[in-house]
Amino acid sequence: MHRCFTEWTTARMRVKLYRLLLDELGARGELDWSRCAIDSVSVRAVTWAT
Template sequence: MYVLTSGCAWRHLPPTFGTSFATAHRRFTVWTEVGLWRRLHRAVLDELGVRGELDWTSEIVESASVRAKRKDR
C-alpha cells in the first residue's frame, strides 16, 4: 500500500519495513492474483455497513479500477 499511495518505486521501500523490495513486490503480486485486495475492500465495506457508518451520498470512481466508456462523436 505504501508504494501505491506514495508513488515510491519498489526498490525505494524504507528499510524499516523489514523486507527486501523484491519480497514485498512478490507478495503484493501474489496477494493481487488471489484477490486479497478485493476481499479486504469488501470486508471493510461490510463492517462499516453493519455499523451504519457508510455514507453513499457521494462516490468517487477511480479510472484505475473502472474502465472509462468512450462517447460516440
C-alpha cells in the same frame, strides 16, 4: 516483497479486504452512500489494418 505482491494480486486480496471493510462499516451504519461517486476510465479500442 515482489513475490508477496504478486501472490496478493493474484488472490485479489485488496478487493477482499476492501469488501470486508465496507461490509463492517455498513453493518455499523457508518457509510454515507449519498456522497458516493463512481469513476471509470475509457480507452479507445485500436484496430489494426492488415
